[in-house]
Amino acid sequence: MxxxxxxxxxxxxxxxxxxxxxxxxxxxxxxxxxxxxxxxxxxxxxxxxxxxxxxxxxxxxxxxxxxxxxxxxxxxxxxxxxxxxxxxxxxxxxxxxxxxxxxxxxxxxxxxxxxxxxxxxxxxxxxxxxxxxxxxxxxxxxxxxxxxxxxxxxxxxxxxxxxxxxxxxxxxxxxxxxxxxxxxxxxxxxxxxxxxxxxxxxxxxxxxxxxxxxxxxxxxxxxxxxxxxxxxxxxxxxxxxxxxxxxxxxxxxxLYFALGRKADEQAMRIKGAFAAVGIPLLVDSPTNQQFAVLTEGEAAALGERFLFEPEGTTAQGGRIARFCTSWSTTDGEVDALVTAVAKLGRR
Amino acid sequence: MxxxxxxxxxxxxxxxxxxxxxxxxxxxxxxxxxxxxxxxxxxxxxxxxxxxxxxxxxxxxxxxxxxxxxxxxxxxxxxxxxxxxxxxxxxxxxxxxxxxxxxxxxxxxxxxxxxxxxxxxxxxxxxxxxxxxxxxxxxxxxxxxxxxxxxxxxxxxxxxxxxxxxxxxxxxxxxxxxxxxxxxxxxxxxxxxxxxxxxxxxxxxxxxxxxxxxxxxxxxxxxxxxxxxxxxxxxxxxxxxxxxxxxxxxxxxxLYFALGRKADEQAMRIKGAFAAVGIPLLVDSPTNQQFAVLTEGEAAALGERFLFEPEGTTAQGGRIARFCTSWSTTDGEVDALVTAVAKLGRR
Amino acid sequence: MxxxxxxxxxxxxxxxxxxxxxxxxxxxxxxxxxxxxxxxxxxxxxxxxxxxxxxxxxxxxxxxxxxxxxxxxxxxxxxxxxxxxxxxxxxxxxxxxxxxxxxxxxxxxxxxxxxxxxxxxxxxxxxxxxxxxxxxxxxxxxxxxxxxxxxxxxxxxxxxxxxxxxxxxxxxxxxxxxxxxxxxxxxxxxxxxxxxxxxxxxxxxxxxxxxxxxxxxxxxxxxxxxxxxxxxxxxxxxxxxxxxxxxxxxxxxxLYFALGRKADEQAMRIKGAFAAVGIPLLVDSPTNQQFAVLTEGEAAALGERFLFEPEGTTAQGGRIARFCTSWSTTDGEVDALVTAVAKLGRR
Amino acid sequence: MxxxxxxxxxxxxxxxxxxxxxxxxxxxxxxxxxxxxxxxxxxxxxxxxxxxxxxxxxxxxxxxxxxxxxxxxxxxxxxxxxxxxxxxxxxxxxxxxxxxxxxxxxxxxxxxxxxxxxxxxxxxxxxxxxxxxxxxxxxxxxxxxxxxxxxxxxxxxxxxxxxxxxxxxxxxxxxxxxxxxxxxxxxxxxxxxxxxxxxxxxxxxxxxxxxxxxxxxxxxxxxxxxxxxxxxxxxxxxxxxxxxxxxxxxxxxxLYFALGRKADEQAMRIKGAFAAVGIPLLVDSPTNQQFAVLTEGEAAALGERFLFEPEGTTAQGGRIARFCTSWSTTDGEVDALVTAVAKLGRR
The missing domain is CATH 3.40.640.10 (Type I PLP-dependent aspartate aminotransferase-like (Major domain))
Incomplete structure (x- = not known):
């Protein structure tokens, strides 16, 4: 995971x-x-x-x-x-x-x-x-x-x-x-x-x-x-x-500032991946935390390989999932997530 | 007062x-x-x-x-x-x-x-x-x-x-x-x-x-x-x-229970007086506190002779006014208030 | 009592x-x-x-x-x-x-x-x-x-x-x-x-x-x-x-000051009574609280008619007893205590 | 130091x-x-x-x-x-x-x-x-x-x-x-x-x-x-x-227990050094903290090369000094202190 x-x-x-x-x-x-x-x-x-x-x-x-x-x-x-x-x-x-x-x-x-x-x-x-x-x-x-x-x-x-x-x-x-x-x-x-x-x-x-x-x-x-x-x-x-x-x-x-910028860039890739397939974000976050609103199926699919934080549900029943990057996140990990999100293909 | x-x-x-x-x-x-x-x-x-x-x-x-x-x-x-x-x-x-x-x-x-x-x-x-x-x-x-x-x-x-x-x-x-x-x-x-x-x-x-x-x-x-x-x-x-x-x-x-009943009865007279002239009550209270929603003019008119507690305003701008009876309230005091309310004549 | x-x-x-x-x-x-x-x-x-x-x-x-x-x-x-x-x-x-x-x-x-x-x-x-x-x-x-x-x-x-x-x-x-x-x-x-x-x-x-x-x-x-x-x-x-x-x-x-003076005077009478019979006081208090150091017998004798506060014992085993006057203490009550103390007659 | x-x-x-x-x-x-x-x-x-x-x-x-x-x-x-x-x-x-x-x-x-x-x-x-x-x-x-x-x-x-x-x-x-x-x-x-x-x-x-x-x-x-x-x-x-x-x-x-034993042994060497020259210990401690009661001169002499903790003075004016060993104390450090104490030569 x-x-x-x-x-x-x-x-x-x-x-x-x-x-x-x-x-x-x-x-x-x-x-x-x-x-x-x-x-x-x-x-x-x-x-x-x-x-x-x-x-x-x-x-x-x-x-x-x-x-x-x-x-x-x-x-x-x-x-x-x-x-x-x-x-x-x-x-x-x-x-x-x-x-x-x-x-x-x-x-x-x-x-x-x-x-x-x-x-x-x-x-x-x-x-x-x-x-x-x-x-x-x-x-x-x-x-x-x-x-x-x-x-x-x-x-x-x-x-x-x-x-x-x-x-x-x-x-x-x-x-x-x-x-x-x-x-x-x-x-x-x-x-x-x-x-x-x-x-x-x-x-x-x-x-x-x-x-x-x-x-x-x-x-x-x-x-x-x-x-x-x-x-x-x-x-x-x-x-x-x-x-x-x-x-x-x-x-x-x-170093501190560089680590922050890098993790934010990684988060922007993840944000973009969700947007590309039409999965809404709960808020427009420019930083390392991204809150995607998933269907049950999407949550299950991503949950097979990735750990993310469930953050309750929206009024419409969407599953809010927090994805965090950090100073320790590798580009490979982001690649894997981006690829997995792309496969969800809501659009 | x-x-x-x-x-x-x-x-x-x-x-x-x-x-x-x-x-x-x-x-x-x-x-x-x-x-x-x-x-x-x-x-x-x-x-x-x-x-x-x-x-x-x-x-x-x-x-x-x-x-x-x-x-x-x-x-x-x-x-x-x-x-x-x-x-x-x-x-x-x-x-x-x-x-x-x-x-x-x-x-x-x-x-x-x-x-x-x-x-x-x-x-x-x-x-x-x-x-x-x-x-x-x-x-x-x-x-x-x-x-x-x-x-x-x-x-x-x-x-x-x-x-x-x-x-x-x-x-x-x-x-x-x-x-x-x-x-x-x-x-x-x-x-x-x-x-x-x-x-x-x-x-x-x-x-x-x-x-x-x-x-x-x-x-x-x-x-x-x-x-x-x-x-x-x-x-x-x-x-x-x-x-x-x-x-x-x-x-x-x-005595305790008698005092309570009496003050509640007095409060019901006041409640009735407001209702009679079409002044709304904030909630349907069966006890000694009654919250009338007054206009500015009504509040001013009653305020000439009676002390009551302002409790903010409603979304529509009504002035919420709390009127309390108690064990010490006299029938004469209630009579005076009831008479004054009747004169407001919203209807 | x-x-x-x-x-x-x-x-x-x-x-x-x-x-x-x-x-x-x-x-x-x-x-x-x-x-x-x-x-x-x-x-x-x-x-x-x-x-x-x-x-x-x-x-x-x-x-x-x-x-x-x-x-x-x-x-x-x-x-x-x-x-x-x-x-x-x-x-x-x-x-x-x-x-x-x-x-x-x-x-x-x-x-x-x-x-x-x-x-x-x-x-x-x-x-x-x-x-x-x-x-x-x-x-x-x-x-x-x-x-x-x-x-x-x-x-x-x-x-x-x-x-x-x-x-x-x-x-x-x-x-x-x-x-x-x-x-x-x-x-x-x-x-x-x-x-x-x-x-x-x-x-x-x-x-x-x-x-x-x-x-x-x-x-x-x-x-x-x-x-x-x-x-x-x-x-x-x-x-x-x-x-x-x-x-x-x-x-x-x-009134406040008069009440204080009077109670202190009463306390001085009590203090004097203890001193007169050689019963030591724990401290030299000029106010309404007097701490007598009694023997067990003295404590018992006074305890028959008077309420006082036991305050532990001295290193020598004396029983410390607090006697308070107050604004409500009557001269008659003090008379009674003074008389009783006099009868203890340690000297 | x-x-x-x-x-x-x-x-x-x-x-x-x-x-x-x-x-x-x-x-x-x-x-x-x-x-x-x-x-x-x-x-x-x-x-x-x-x-x-x-x-x-x-x-x-x-x-x-x-x-x-x-x-x-x-x-x-x-x-x-x-x-x-x-x-x-x-x-x-x-x-x-x-x-x-x-x-x-x-x-x-x-x-x-x-x-x-x-x-x-x-x-x-x-x-x-x-x-x-x-x-x-x-x-x-x-x-x-x-x-x-x-x-x-x-x-x-x-x-x-x-x-x-x-x-x-x-x-x-x-x-x-x-x-x-x-x-x-x-x-x-x-x-x-x-x-x-x-x-x-x-x-x-x-x-x-x-x-x-x-x-x-x-x-x-x-x-x-x-x-x-x-x-x-x-x-x-x-x-x-x-x-x-x-x-x-x-x-x-x-490891935990071995570290403790070693530091205690070092402390016993220090304790022994003080005893050997007649410098009293405040308490008989069997562990890594030793409290020597020094004269001002002794404190100054040891203070040139060693850090220790002043812990006040005794009723007789002795300077209480805490010497701690720990898991990080080297035998060489203890040797140095033992040698320095021996030179104090109170006896």
């Missing part, structure tokens, strides 16, 4: 693994105070054009999200996200576990809109019973979203404007950042994220690292005490250099 | 105040271990036909809900409620503060349906990724609901059946229990609530008491450690007898 | 009960937004000489403490208290339930010393591993303490100085404030508390009210969102005016 | 790194559902003689402790530990963050005694005010302890007996399990831990792994919902197989 079911089914890009192996003969101070972490933090500040940003390395995405949100919010404040957001549907209530409500807005193709965010902020402002409801204080987005769509710079600016008007933080989950930046239609860079959000993270786990995410806190007010929050959430890796050397390997020579 | 804005704008029924005054010359042991609390707990067990139920007295409703839910759930479990439920929209995230997500289902006239509850339970069961989502473990209802509607015995039985099938608790918020029991269309008694829920509470604050709610835990498994949870939530009243003597005054001679 | 076991075994001073009764014919807006609460808040600002302080009314002491502490602290911060502090030993972990560690220091006669507080603050500052330990951010004291002792102005100034140096809040639990202010040796007033703490509360439950505590937040930075925290903790009384009218009755004519 | 400052300053044993590298060409299902995790879980069940135990793999120790404790306890329950326990002093209040108080008992050479545990359990049982205090429900130990001492089988049996009598869980932190098992005086095995505790973990991070801990839940009642708790705590590694292959490499051929 060829795995297109997710983008975390292989270990690490060889360059990352080699970096870890090279570090194995050295000794380091603990908890991310080592030179590798400091060096790559500096590199990230350059790449994001945010010299005063703080960079923290965490092991996983749920950890990054719930640590950051639990840190940022006061007890009576809530996070706002699209209904489909990972924090709302796939993190076992980790944000609520930290004491905070998530207020959800219907997503538009997986994205939180500035319009929806404004409505929630205005509803709070105009409620007249502020002490009876939580204060929306942090807008959470993922780019790429759960449906592979990405925020354009204008959309981030609009969200930022609402956040500025209502005193909210804007936070971006970048679990698939490489695939977002690598999209053909992308018009944002890491520097845009640093400029327009208060904090965001650059995903490693799904983008070539063995594990790990680099959290960039671009708003200094959010950084006070943050290392203590990381530790308190059980998220301060003792051997922090393992994260530093991985991100150094990924970022110092542009 | 005559207050129809809510059902907690007056102190207490005179009989309740007299009971407190009578107790003022005595001394008591603290924290609800006194004779008055024990006596009325026994009375409640009789009224609910639940000899083994535990009865606890708390000061307020938000306190009762969040203490009970936080006590009942394990960390990875969630509560299920209608979207409009008080715990979801008017308790400042108290349930989330205790660490738990609320999963919401669209309400039908303010009520959680067995169908919606089953869908949520089945979605969890069938998800295949149970560790990534919270387990729906407790169904929360209010009867009367936020819209004044009440659950019929058949509806409670259906909810109970779903809870039994999926291992969930059923909990009922009875902030307005007197008005629910007193409704002309009601077919449930306190005994039905004790039989069909795991815990429910008999509201005092809105139903004739100075303050206080009587929480009936009919499922003994839920009661272990519950007094510790009450204390931990800052909800164990030092002078617990104040709650005991109030509920004794309300319950020992049927 | 005559109750000296605690100071919350009777209802309310008649003037308080009358105030509640008088309010019963009126109607009010809810949640403490009424005129009575506003009026007495103004009066408290005058009494505390703190025109910009915010005053909030809560029902009970555990509620006041855990709401305030949970509100004030960021997740990685902790409270510091004497080991014997109520929040550490008698509130069922309510502070921890809100997510915060309590760091304890050995008390000196029930009190937290500036020296001990400084040691904890310096240990954190000098630890070199700040992210691995919680940040001591709030010093919690009770005056009178659990042992009836009170803080002198110089002691409060010393604590304040440490708090200022290390960026900590100073918070005072005043459950027995009336008895502290009324002590013959007292050199502080409400204005001193407002000046030297960030927040403190004026206890009603144990000092003549039916129930309720008045929380004075003298540091405006602590007040942001506080009403939301009150509601979130289930501590926002729907009929808030009940608290307002009680504190008005207690404070507008000095 | 030669690092004796801790036991997590190097990457991984080569066999572990090779296992990770080997896995890099394969693809796996996520979240620990892969074959490697299952295989090594089976192996651990064999080694612990606990066929029905559940085995979970987590990334770090703080994570393992706070996830397990937060999972096991109901809201009103507390953990009991020695004052020096890692959860009490070096995890930034992670247990309290999960809502639970830690009740501490003075340690005896780093260990919680059955006597102290019993006193806490009896104090709760006999308090008469159970609802005002938290219920001690889980005894937490570390073996080796923070001071390198280990529990003997008889000590574990005594703790187990107290836990059984009072309905408490016994949980063991095994961050340095290899060094505990490898001690010359050790009389316990993994099977003893599985038999006598409800849950314990086998540390990888400090014992040869790149990262990771294997948590053995030997009490099935504790395992319900545990994977959800792991995820909720942000502790469910997406690429779970990375943990599986590491523990397989460590455990399948006894």
């Amino acid at each position: 060829i795995r297109f079911n997710n983008d975390y089914n292989h270990g690490a890009h060889p360059a990352v693994l080699e970096a870890i192996a090279r570090s194995n003969s050295e000794s380091f101070p603990g908890y991310g105070t080592d030179g590798a972490c400091q060096e790559v933090a500096g590199l990230i500040c350059e790449l994001t054009n945010a010299p005063e940003a703080a960079v923290h390395f965490l092991v996983g995405g749920t950890q990054a999200n719930c640590t950051l949100i639990g840190h940022a919010l006061r007890p009576w404040e809530s996070a706002v996200s699209a209904t489909c957001a990972h924090i709302n549907v796939h993190e076992t209530g980790a944000v609520e576990r930290s004491g905070h409500k998530i207020q959800t807005a219907c997503d538009v193709q997986g994205k939180l809109t500035a319009h929806a965010l404004r409505e929630i902020a205005e509803a709070y402002r105009d409620s007249g019973v502020q002490e009876h409801i939580t204060k929306p204080r942090l807008a959470f987005i993922s780019s790429p979203s759960e449906y592979g769509t990405i925020y354009r710079r204008s959309e981030l600016e609009e969200l930022r404007a609402v956040c500025d008007q209502f005193g909210m933080y804007l936070v971006a989950d970048g679990a698939r950042m490489a695939y977002g930046l690598g999209a053909g239609t992308a018009d944002v860079t890491l520097a845009d994220f640093a400029e327009l959000t208060d904090a965001f993270w650059i995903g490693g786990t799904k983008c070539g690292a063995l594990f790990g995410e680099a959290l960039v806190v671009s708003n200094p007010a959010l950084d006070e005490g943050f290392r203590a929050s990381i530790k308190q959430n059980g998220a301060l890796l003792a051997k922090g250099w393992l994260l530093g050397v991985q991100f150094k390997a990924l970022l110092e020579n542009g | 005559i207050r129809f804005n809510n059902d907690y704008n007056h102190g207490a029924h005179p009989a309740v105040l007299e009971a407190i005054a009578r107790s003022n010359s005595e001394s008591f042991p603290g924290y609800g271990t006194d004779g008055a609390c024990q006596e009325v707990a026994g009375l409640i067990c009789e009224l609910t036909n639940a000899p083994e139920a535990a009865v606890h007295f708390l000061v307020g409703g938000t306190q009762a809900n969040c203490t009970l839910i936080g006590h009942a759930l394990r960390p990875w479990e969630s509560a299920v409620s209608a979207t409009c439920a008080h715990i979801n929209v008017h308790e400042t995230g108290a349930v989330e503060r205790s660490g738990h997500k609320i999963q919401t289902a669209c309400d039908v006239q303010g009520k959680l349906t067995a169908h919606a509850l089953r869908e949520i339970a089945e979605a969890y069961r069938d998800s295949g990724v149970q560790e990534h989502i919270t387990k729906p473990r407790l169904a929360f209802i209010s009867s009367p609901s936020e819209y004044g509607t009440i659950y019929r015995r058949s509806e409670l039985e259906e909810l109970r059946a779903v809870c039994d099938q999926f291992g969930m608790y059923l909990v009922a918020d009875g902030a307005r229990m007197a008005y629910g029991l007193g409704a002309g269309t009601a077919d449930v008694t306190l005994a039905d609530f004790a039989e069909l829920t795991d815990a429910f509470w008999i509201g005092g604050t809105k139903c004739g008491a100075l303050f206080g709610e009587a929480l009936v835990v009919s499922n003994p498994a839920l009661d272990e450690g519950f007094r510790a949870s009450i204390k931990q939530n800052g909800a164990l009243l030092a002078k617990g007898w104040l709650l005991g003597v109030q509920f004794k005054a309300l319950l020992e001679n049927g | 005559i109750r000296f076991n605690n100071d919350y075994n009777h209802g309310a001073h008649p003037a308080v009960l009358e105030a509640i009764a008088r309010s019963n014919s009126e109607s009010f807006p809810g949640y403490g937004t009424d005129g009575a609460c506003q009026e007495v808040a103004g009066l408290i600002c005058e009494l505390t000489n703190a025109p910009e302080a915010a005053v909030h009314f809560l029902v009970g002491g555990t509620q006041a403490n855990c709401t305030l502490i949970g509100h004030a602290l960021r997740p990685w911060e902790s409270a510091v208290s004497a080991t014997c502090a109520h929040i550490n030993v008698h509130e069922t972990g309510a502070v921890e339930r809100s997510g915060h560690k309590i760091q304890t220091a050995c008390d000196v006669q029930g009190k937290l010393t500036a020296h001990a507080l400084r040691e904890i603050a310096e240990a954190y500052r000098d630890s070199g591993v700040q992210e691995h330990i919680t940040k001591p951010r709030l010093a919690f004291i009770s005056s009178p303490s659990e042992y009836g002792t009170i803080y002198r102005r110089s002691e409060l100034e010393e604590l304040r100085a440490v708090c200022d140096q290390f960026g900590m809040y100073l918070v005072a639990d005043g459950a027995r404030m009336a008895y502290g202010l009324g002590a013959g040796t007292a050199d502080v007033t409400l204005a001193d508390f407002a000046e030297l703490t960030d927040a403190f509360w004026i206890g009603g439950t144990k000092c003549g009210a039916l129930f309720g505590e008045a929380l004075v937040v003298s540091n405006p930075a602590l007040d942001e969102g506080f009403r939301a925290s009150i509601k979130q903790n289930g501590a926002l009384l729907a009929k808030g005016w009940l608290l307002g009218v009680q504190f008005k009755a207690l404070l507008e004519n000095g | 030669i690092r004796f400052n801790n036991d997590y300053n190097h990457g991984a044993h080569p066999a572990v790194l090779e296992a990770i590298a080997r896995s890099n060409s394969e693809s796996f299902p996520g979240y620990g559902t892969d074959g490697a995790c299952q295989e090594v879980a089976g192996l651990i069940c064999e080694l612990t003689n606990a066929p029905e135990a559940a085995v979970h793999f987590l990334v770090g120790g703080t994570q393992a402790n706070c996830t397990l404790i937060g999972h096991a306890l109901r809201p009103w329950e507390s953990a009991v530990s020695a004052t020096c326990a890692h959860i009490n002093v070096h995890e930034t209040g992670a247990v309290e963050r999960s809502g639970h108080k830690i009740q501490t008992a003075c340690d005896v050479q780093g260990k919680l005694t059955a006597h102290a545990l019993r006193e806490i359990a009896e104090a709760y049982r006999d308090s008469g005010v159970q609802e005002h205090i938290t219920k001690p429900r889980l005894a937490f130990i570390s073996s080796p302890s923070e001071y390198g001492t280990i529990y003997r089988r008889s000590e574990l049996e005594e703790l187990r007996a107290v836990c059984d009598q009072f309905g408490m869980y016994l949980v063991a932190d095994g961050a340095r399990m290899a060094y505990g098992l490898g001690a010359g005086t050790a009389d316990v095995t993994l099977a003893d831990f599985a038999e006598l505790t409800d849950a314990f973990w086998i540390g990888g991070t400090k014992c040869g792994a790149l990262f990771g801990e294997a948590l053995v839940v030997s009490n099935p009642a504790l395992d319900e919902g545990f994977r959800a708790s792991i995820k909720q705590n942000g502790a469910l590694l997406a690429k779970g197989w990375l943990l599986g292959v590491q523990f397989k490499a460590l455990l399948e051929n006894g």
